[in-house]
Amino acid sequence: MKAFVIESGELKVKDMKEPELKAGEVVVGLKTAGINRRDLGLPKRYGNRPEALIIGSDGAGIIEAVGEGVSGLSVGDEVIINPALRWYENSEAPPAEFDILGMPDHGTFAEKVALSAEQVEKKPGYLSWEEAGSLALAGLTGYRALFTKGAVKKGETLFIPGAGSGVATYLIQFAKNEGARVIVTSRSDEKRKHALEIGADRAIATDSDWKQELADETIDLVIDSVGAATFNRSLDVLKKGGRIVIFGATTDDNVDFNLRSFFYGQYQLFGSTMGSREELRDMLAHMEKHNTHPVIDQVFDLENAQEAFDHLSRGKQFGKVVLHIK
Template sequence: MTAVVHGNAAGLTGVRVTEVPSPRPGPGEVVVALRAAGLNHRDLFLVGARGPGDAPVVLGSDGAGVVVAAGPGAAVEPGTEVVVNPSLDWDEPGGVPEVPAILGVPTDGTFAEYVVVPAKNVAPKPAHLGWSEAAALPLAALTAYRALFTRGGLRAGDHVLLPGIGSGVATFALAMAKAAGATVSVTSRSPEKCRRARELGADRAVGSGEDWRTALAEPVDLVVDSVGSATFGQCLSVLRPGGRLVSLGATTGAEVSLSLREMFFRQISVLGTSMGSAREFSQMLALVAEHEIRPVVHRTYSLDDGPRALADLAAGDQFGKLVLTVD
């Protein structure tokens, strides 16, 4: 089968499209013929961390397709249209693993014609979504769901701030928070991304260089931040007393400076999150189906264009998700 593989060289120069053996299902596993696969910044992190001595591996965590084979004990019928849950061996929200296990490196992932996964890691594709939209869901939508609801305790009427709008997680968080009845503000360096966010329902869009406290006009109940050090201070400053900040990424750096007095006098909660459990994946899909949430797909590429898609992801100009389509 055709696959996007990393090996033989470090970074993006080690990404190539090649032929690899098709997978076979073991006990409790299914083979999914993929129709589309979503890209994530995790893919870039992994290729950057791997070296020339690492064994070749099929990249990709997100995917959607049709089950074509089932191993012994797998209770999923061939022919079922599914979306793949890339969060492995994490069943309940409270059972947080030391390090989340995610499909794709060190196991073969979804940038291929076929992938083998545990049967419990596939779920019926939401009927209102096309293949590219369904493939854009898994990792980013699961992360956004847990950040907003499990960790952030989002309630109807809350004021939510999403710094750095444009990423897959942030665009999902915008749609989910609006569906839950929240007021949503976003920030971006890009006026075009601010404009797109307003079109998708954001109540306010603020430039990254502005004074957020003045521009937002009212205190924030919940911040969901993936930017990191560049925005951390401003995120804390706009929270109301008793507000919550959920951190799920550090694209501008992981080291921050903060005043502990400001935190404890104002009783701010700072919470970390990453990925999510199988139960949260089911809850996320139910929310997507109930409100007919549609992922924002910035661009699609053929599987043969996988290396170019990863390079475009690294450039960071997209608004929403990049997706590979599989014939």
């Protein structure tokens, strides 16, 4: 089968052996797979190992085989992949056995994947294959950050630095579904325009004076994945006693901030990453209730996966970048 792999430090499309079905597993013939920023960093993490690793966390397809002991799933079922491995119940933090599909296990940038039957969910019928294949990682990350950790409420104001990522597009839509007010930032006029089109109430320039721009707003909740470049600026516009949730750090991981100002301001800081199967199922129900569709930026064929990676690495996308597999 065709797959997009890391091999000896290089990304390439190559023929790989089809996965073997084990007890408790299913084999999914993949139709589409979403690319995430996590995937961009895997070559560096995997290094120069000669064994080819199929990367990719998100995907959707049709079950082609069902292993011994699997119930509730059948050949022909349309499913999405849950990339949050072995995290079933909602908890304050992931269990020790939690990992993300696509390293060290073979992932979804291939024609087929074998994985535990516990890691698939029925595909929502109203979603296209492109939407379903790009849903789980970013959508689940946003859902947990917004609802489980951020506890957003109707009438509150959410501030999101950076409007173009897949997670941000889910955050905007989920928060609006809940009746919150949403403000985003972007350097790009085009991304600010798109954010308003999918429901954001305000979109301001990243290089503007946020305190001045938002002087007439009360920010209850910040969800930030940028890191050092925006953390203190976000705190500056957050109301006293407000909440800030961090789920990533695309700039420097290390942040300096004034502890005295922080504790006098009674701010609440939460870390978040991915989410449990329980939350994924809640997210799917939320999306179906509100007829929420993932935002797709661009679709590439599997053979052009490197081009898709290059597109995402340039940071020009708004929404999800997707691989069409078959």
